[in-house]
Amino acid sequence: MSGALPDGFGDLETWVDEWSLATQNARWDKRLASSKEEITAFYEAVSPRVEAILDHADGFALGALPEDSERLYDLALMVAEIAPNVELYQGDPNVPYSFEERRFIAVHGESEH
Amino acid sequence: MCAARVQEQRWASKYPWLGTGPVSSEPCISPSVFEQEVEKVFKRVWLCMGRVEEFPEPGCYKLKQLDFASAGVLLIRGKDGVIRAFHNVCSHRGNTVVVPEGEWDNFGKKGMFSCRFHAWSYNDKGELVGVQNQDCFHAEFCKEDNGLTPIRCEVWEGFVFINFAEDPDVGLQEYLGDMGQHFTGYPYHELTYQHTYYTYLNCNWKIGVDAFAEAYHVNTIHAGSFPGTFSTGLQMVKLLGDHRTTAICFNPPRDGPPMATLSQTRARGSLVNNVNGTTLPPTINDESRDDFSFELSVFFPNWLLHVAEGIWFTHQFWPISHDKCLWEGKYYTRAPTTHSERWAMEAAVCLQRNAWLEDTATMEGTFYALRSGAKKQLHLQDEEILVRHGYHVLDKYLDSEA
Numbered sequence: 208m209s210g211a212l213p214d215g216f217g218d219l220e221t222w223v224d225e226w227s228l229a230t231q232n233a234r235w236d237k238r239l240a241s242s243k244e245e246i247t248a249f250y251e252a253v254s255p256r257v258e259a260i261l262d263h264a265d266g267f268a269l270g271a272l273p274e275d276s277e278r279l280y281d282l283a284l285m286v287a288e289i290a291p292n293v294e295l296y297q298g299d300p301n302v303p304y305s306f307e308e309r310r311f312i313a314v315h316g317e318s319e320h
Numbered sequence: 321m322c323a324a325r326v327q328e329q330r331w332a333s334k335y336p337w338l339g340t341g342p343v344s345s346e347p348c349i350s351p352s353v354f355e356q357e358v359e360k361v362f363k364r365v366w367l368c369m370g371r372v373e374e375f376p377e378p379g380c381y382k383l384k385q386l387d388f389a390s391a392g393v394l395l396i397r398g399k400d401g402v403i404r405a406f407h408n409v410c411s412h413r414g415n416t417v418v419v420p421e422g423e424w425d426n427f428g429k430k431g432m433f434s435c436r437f438h439a440w441s442y443n444d445k446g447e448l449v450g451v452q453n454q455d456c457f458h459a460e461f462c463k464e465d466n467g468l469t470p471i472r473c474e475v476w477e478g479f480v481f482i483n484f485a486e487d488p489d490v491g492l493q494e495y496l497g498d499m500g501q502h503f504t505g506y507p508y509h510e511l512t513y514q515h516t517y518y519t520y521l522n523c524n525w526k527i528g529v530d531a532f533a534e535a536y537h538v539n540t541i542h543a544g545s546f547p548g549t550f551s552t553g554l555q556m557v558k559l560l561g562d563h564r565t566t567a568i569c570f571n572p573p574r575d576g577p578p579m580a581t582l583s584q585t586r587a588r589g590s591l592v593n594n595v596n597g598t599t600l601p602p603t604i605n606d607e608s609r610d611d612f613s614f615e616l617s618v619f620f621p622n623w624l625l626h627v628a629e630g631i632w633f634t635h636q637f638w639p640i641s642h643d644k645c646l647w648e649g650k651y652y653t654r655a656p657t658t659h660s661e662r663w664a665m666e667a668a669v670c671l672q673r674n675a676w677l678e679d680t681a682t683m684e685g686t687f688y689a690l691r692s693g694a695k696k697q698l699h700l701q702d703e704e705i706l707v708r709h710g711y712h713v714l715d716k717y718l719d720s721e722a
Contacts, residue, residue, distance in 0.1 A: 231666070231670075254579055257579065257582060257663075258582060261586065261659060261660040261663055262660075264658075264659035264660070264663075265658050265660050267659070269656060269657060269658055269659055269662065272659070280659060283663055284663060284666050286579060287579065287583070287663060287666045287667035287670055288666075288670050290577065290578075290579035290580070290667065290670075291544075291577075291580075291670060291671050291674055294577030294578065294579060294580065295544055295545060295577060296544050302544065302545070302674045302677045302678065303544050304544065304678060304681055305674070305677035305678050305680075305681050306519070306678075306679075306680035306681045306683075308677060310520075311517050311518075311519050311673070311676075311677060311680075312424070312517060312519060313515070313516070313517055313673075314424070314515075314516035314518065315514070315515050315516060
């Protein structure tokens with residue numbers, strides 16, 4: 208049950224394997240490796256649930272999520288990563304007219320907190 | 321005269337001594353100008369090296385390579401709480417004391433700093449305290465005279481500055497002058513939740529600084545991430561000594577995107593909304609504009625400090641050669657206390673990172689194109705007065721004696 212989510216969020220379990228990622232670097236890489244159709248489908252499925260995910264996560268102290276809630280919360284962080292692309296860049300998985308994204312180094316990129 | 325003047329030129333009127341003509345493109349591409357910049361600017365003025373919070377305990381150190389000076393700068397917090405700066409060079413035969421790893425700053429904590437070559441060791445004050453086989457050295461050698469070579473280091477508002485000059489023209493307070501006063505009192509030390517990006521850019525350092533020192537580019541460069549957001553023109557421009565600052569104001573989007581809107585209800589993380597708050601000192605937005613978003617400033621030569629309600633961020637461009645520089649972008653908010661707040665800050669940082677990806681997109685292309693020599697002059701409009709002032713100040717330094 209490595210992909211199990213808390214009660215009430217079982218419908219999102221299908222997204223966990225590929226989209227529940229613990230670091231900003233992993234989420235950033237996932238976006239860059241995805242198509243417009245893939246990020247749009249993920250956004251349409253998960254973004255309407257972000258508010259409920261955050262309310263759920265706020266039932267725990269910061270940094271003290273149980274494993275299933277952590278998986279769920281990482282889905283919300285993935286929405287934060289791809290939301291500008293869907294909402295502002297017409298679904299382009301890259302930032303349009305930008306510097307080469309992989310040349311930006313995020314010092315915090317491997318942190319899980 | 322080719323162009324009709326269509327509106328009052330606010331900043332040229334306020335600062336007529338800057339002139340209005342085009343500026344030379346030569347300083348952006350010339351290797352010989354770069355050599356002069358190193359000697360007359362970067363080795364003479366105060367340079368921001370980081371924050372005191374980067375050194376939470378005695379023995380904490382930061383090693384930063386500054387290639388323009390061929391220097392590794394070792395900053396150490398002593399047991400007495402003082403942060404000192406040294407050249408990372410052993411007094412014996414010149415080996416690096418802390419061996420740099422990777423392509424960026426090194427951080428750590430040590431009780432003693434030992435050179436790997438022959439195990440000479442230095443304490444938290446840079447004093448030489450251990451020499452292996454000291455009895456074998458000759459009478460001319462004196463341990464007390466052979467500490468690490470110090471670099472002048474002073475702190476303002478928690479920002480650690482160094483000056484490579486043995487006898488700087490002015491101290492840090494005087495160097496910052498009215499600009500230091502303008503930015504004093506902001507709670508930098510409370511807003512320490514930090515996200516940092518860096519990259520090495522194949523362009524002259526000033527092309528980077530200049531790209532961030534105006535808002536004329538916003539409607540084009542940020543049509544993606546900040547559509548129609550910051551297009552009211554500069555406000556409250558102040559040229560303060562060698563430094564410059566302006567307010568950037570805000571057009572609230574009619575319908576914000578859903579996730580961005582949600583993030584704004586959960587935490588103060590993004591510039592793209594207005595809030596009331598208490599973090600800004602009275603010198604910032606002194607006209608009390610309702611549409612104030614953030615203060616954009618350039619501390620000569622290479623550091624940009626921006627403050628907003630509950631958010632501050634910096635850009636820094638470190639010259640490496642005339643055609644290469646290191647960019648560092650750092651974004652700070654209050655540390656989140658809930659998962660909601662943390663998510664909202666992640667959303668804000670992702671959008672800000674994307675905006676910086678848009679900003680940096682033009683820099684290498686600009687440099688490559690200018691190197692052709694096709695354009696000897698750059699035309700600056702009234703809203704680019706901070707860029708104009710930058711070249712004015714640079715000229716002053718380059719015209720001075722080394």
